[in-house]
Amino acid sequence: MKVLYVASEVAPFIKTGGLGDVAGSLPKALAAKGCEVAVVCPLYSKIGREWRDKMYYIKSLYVQLAWRNQYCGIFVYEDAGVKYYFLDNEYYFARNQVYGEYDDAERFAFFSRAVLEMLPEIGFRPDVINCNDWQSALVPVYYCLNYNYRPWYEGIKTVFTIHNIQFQGQYGREILSYVLGIDDYHFDNGFMQQDGDVNMMKAAIVCADRVTTVSSTYAGEIQTPFYGFHLDPVLRWNQGKVSGIVNGIDVDAYNPETDPHLFKNYSVNTLDDKKENRKQLLAMCGLQADDETPVIGMVGRLTSQKGLDLIQCVLNDILEQDVRLIVLGTGDYAYEQMFINAKWQYPDKISTNIMFSNDLANKIYAGCDLFLMPSLFEPCGLAQMIAMRYGTLPLVRETGGLKDTVIPYNQFTGEGTGFSFSNYNAHEMLHVIKSACFLFRHNQEAWRAMQIAGMTTDFSWDHSAQVYLDLYQSAING
Template sequence: MNVLFVASESVPFIKTGGLADVIGSLPKELNKHGVQARVILPKYGDIPAEWKDRMKLRATCIVWVGWRRQYCGIEEAIVDGVHYYFVDNEYYFKRDGLYGHYDDGERFAFFCRAVLEALPLLGFNPDVLHCHDWHAGMVNVMLKAHYGHLPYYQRIRTVFTIHNLKYQGVFPYEILYDLLGLDDSWFTSDKLEFYGGVSFMKGALAYSDILTTVSETYALEIQTPYFGERLDGLLRARSGSLTGIVNGIDYDVYNPETDPYLIKNYRDAAGKKENKAALQAQLGLPIQEDVPIISVVSRLVQQKGLDLIAHVLDEILSLGVQFVVLGTGDFTYEDLFRNVMHRYPDQVSAQILFNEGLARRIYAGSDMFLMPSQFEPCGIGQLISLRYGTLPIVRETGGLKDTVQPYNKYTGEGNGFSFANYNAHEMLGAIERAVDLYRRKPVWNSLIENANLNDNSWNESARRYTQLYQTL
């Protein structure tokens, strides 16, 4: 079975979020399950030269963007046995940054149609197009609108994965004909129309054969008004075609026994001590083994529950902990953590940047990982923290609920701590329980052993995706 992933980013080439981690690791795992999975991406100007040097031109074609004729080059690179194709057009993609440009609607309309034009030129005939998030949302619409009458395309089936329903790619009505080449019959409430605009996300939800999202709980949540981002009605209507499959992480990359970024590789709780001391030294915090480190590695945005942390941060620090933050985002939160670090220099380190090596050292050197998200489709941070023996404290939403089992003091089961409601003092109660348990080392170490027993690799998820493709 041949499956082509269509996405806007992927490691190791370019990354802004968790989508890139999925696209960089799931195809590799699917190949182990007998699926021939490949990936197609835009060729951004920000892709490092070391990767561009490995790309070879495969084909060229002309792509219609409304009335415009645009050049498209298709380049190819093979990494870890996975074929990656790149859609090349310097006008659209040779810029700083991936998203947020004034003409994103045109850029990704071009990308979606370029993917379909490229298919016969690849020497790889996909049985399934697996598209991800709004940037690839028009692929499955255009497949039906512009290519459905052609024999080559009629056998292709489609899957669309929602990684985050909040970001939908909504653009003015005028792009319908001007960029997508569609007439007004497509601008109805059951097709592309979305509160007066055209929604790439809605188009994908309406025209894909199967819908998936990145955790079972999130699949249920997005069918409700609170999480549904005004698309819950459509998702309820398509609930029979919607499946939740939790993300995994690449266990070859995130492995404390071999991770090259760590001061000392380890496999159990005892091995974390040296990494903790090294982290404290690097961040200028007092080296105190008995003081728990609570860490946050995250985009600093409201979705991640930072309002809850801001509300009770002084109370958290009164518990006698050290608090480490790594990330960038909204100025309000960046300034908050800088200010708290100034007031508590011996307890708080705020690293307002992103550095992959430092992130890994924080995962390894921390005792607890705080992720109190307002909503979280899946979440990668808690999976990495579990892999590194750092116990997560999370809100019970989306993938956090599916992957973190709260500690049960009666049975000893659990791999972390959780709270249900989006409430700062409920979160504080979960942190207090964790800090109290940290001082009871035998119990704490047994929880770390529980975390190490979890399998959050891609193996089970890849098996479920393979079954899903087979149903098509």
């Protein structure tokens, strides 16, 4: 089977979030199962010289986008059985940031059109094209409108993966023909239109042969008004082709036995060495705690999606307990200030780090006892799986991938890999935090059993990659 994986970011070349991690890991897992995989991504100026020097120029072509005829250079790099293609156009991709430009609609429409134009030029005819989020949502749209009737392209199947339905590629009607090169008729008939705007994600959901999300719970959630961001009726109408496949993590990169960022490496068999990471992390953050004081970590974006308004409501209540809190991340100004002010108020209990550092992130995963992630919605989430990999118990809200990956502690059987609460309620979260802290202080045997259960859970891409292959095959079979 031949698969083309289309993404607007791919780790380790360029990454702003979870999509980059997935695009960097899933294709390698597919290739390991015998699939012939190619990945395509824009050649951003922010991709470092260490990667550019390893790429080879293949050829160039011109891509028609509405009335424009734009240059596109094709570069390739091969690693671990995967070919990575990079599409070059400095007008679109030599920018200071990956997203957030005034002409993002045009930039990624060019990228989507160039992906399809590139295929015969490189002699790669995929059985399946897997696109991701709104930045490549026009690939299945252009395929349906302009390519599927051409002999070379005939029979290619398209899969569209939704990583976060909140961002849909919504723009005014005026871009449809002038920028995207799609006839206004497709706005009037509703195909490209949602709530009076052009909506690229909606069109991809309609056009694609299969639609996936990054967890099974999220696949169901986005078919409801609360989580669907106005696309829930479209997803319910197309529910027969919608499914959820939980993401994996790179278990080699996140491995407490070999992670170079840790103060001391450890495994499930040498779990006591985790305490050295705890001790050194506290010292690094200017905090002190005895063995019975739970250390809670938070790593990620400081936004309302991540449940920060819940924390804002009860932060004083949390810090009035005998706990230590270590926070790492950037985001909304109000939440950054909340943690900065808390540091002034509770200097001996909280470490506030308004930045992002992979080194400190891994030290937090390894050195904390609890990992707090009370998201309002979470399509999949990787941090909770990374935390479990390091023997740090996640405390999450039961939504999306958090519900699918964290088994809540059962006091009667001792089973579980973490703690959870269901309602989006600050005091329900606070109650679970207090219960977890009580367990930490008074039942280390149960705590250790959960650590081992989490560390020995298979969070690799192996299983998920097979589910993707089965999905691809079902699309090919029709």
